[in-house]
Amino acid sequence: MFLSQLVFSDGSRAVALRTGAEARLVPGATATRDLALDAIAAGRSLADEAQARGEGAAVDLALASAEGRMLLPLDHPDPAHLHLTGTGLTHLGSAATRNAMHAKLDGDELTDSMKMFRMGLEGGKPGAGQVGAQPEWFYKGNGHAAVAPGAALDSPGFALDAGEEPEIAGLYVIGPDGTPFRLGFALGNEFSDHVTERGNYLWLAHSKLRPASYGPELRLGDLPRHVEGTSRVIRDGAAIWEKPFLSGEANMSHSLANLEHHHFKYGLFRRPGDVHVHFFGTATLSFADGIATRPGDEFEIACDAFGLPLRNPLTQQPQDAAPVAVAIL
Known part of the structure; x- marks a missing residue:
């Protein structure tokens, strides 16, 4: 449904x-x-x-x-009360690309990415009533960054990359007493700047401040344990890259309950009436296969279990080398 x-x-x-x-x-x-x-x-x-x-x-x-x-299958009349967030290094296999992006000169030392991934493998699926390992968490923006299905993902002029991330997103509304209610799940494109992230993993926060899209349909009920879909980059009407992506708890190092706890444990995220869209991560990126996207490309994320495919064209704002001037009152 x-x-x-x-x-x-x-x-x-x-x-x-x-x-x-x-x-x-x-x-x-x-x-x-x-x-x-x-x-x-x-x-x-x-x-x-x-x-x-x-x-x-x-x-x-x-x-x-x-x-x-x-x-969008879920929005808020005041975009400032819609929160776009996500967790990374949550999927089996997701550490390989990240580890290569964040590799240290000393090959014998575990990168911080691999340490985080190992924490999830060892403690990301705690027993009932227990709190598991804390995942990597990031903020993408508010409802002003949420892009409707079919609308353009507009990369800022200063961006070094404009890459898709095919994911499953959880959609939530906060009840009057502060209880988070999960409505269901949707396909998501957690659009990111992987070149900026690769430059220094401490720039992850910058790389995630990009628009994102989800939908078009909201699947009610539980998330299947195994989700398999297809991610494509289409240029001039033909796919220049295509690959399956996996999600669902059978393919994850964290349980959904653990990821949800570590997001909603913050009172800031339990404000009555607010809407939350939380991206659960991926292990599949065209960037990892050397694809450099360009304006005019279209991203397509499809999975029959989630209804209509999510498609968004890519545009880019003009580059402005001048710094942002702050006025003084």
Whole structure:
């Protein structure tokens, strides 16, 4: 079962519920967040809340996607209250590329990346009621950095690279009492600057301050233990790079519960009404295979278990060598 948000030609918004191949509008619903808050208030699941509204008109989601009318499957009316975050070195195999990027001159010494990865392998899946190893964590921005499916990922002029990261994202709303509620999962492109990160691993924070996209559909319920999809870079209508990506706990060194704990343990991230989109990491990058993307390329992340594919073209802002001037009051 899937939820999505779309817009019509007159600018009005709607929420669609898809079961199997058929998608129908949810009567009276214009935002997934509002639907989720109503479900919390009623003490029922998001799926039950959507179904309780009855069946609206049928809608062609593939057509809406082709026409650029799909919105992010979860957003916030005030973008400052949507948080984009993520965790890295969480997937089996994800350390290899990172270790090469962050390698030290002394080959006999474990890099900090490998130390972090080992911590996850040894303690990332604790028993019930226990707290496991703390993962790498990063901030990508707020809702102003969240890009709708089909819209361009606009790389800043100072960026040294513009690379995709095919991931699964968890989508959350914070309830009135500060409880985080997971609505479900979506395909995500955790777009990053890998050349900047490779220059010095302490620049990871800079490399992650880029736009990101997720959707188009929100998969309700649990994440399958094994997820396998395909990531592509398309140039002039043809794929110049294509590779499978894996996710799900069977392919991860951390449990979802452990990653969620280490994000939501901060009171800052449990503010009632806020929306969180958290990227769980990947082990697959075109950058690792020597691909240098350029404006006009299109990223495609696809997995049948998550509905419609996520596609975003790449653009780049003009370079401005002048420093940002700060005015003094």
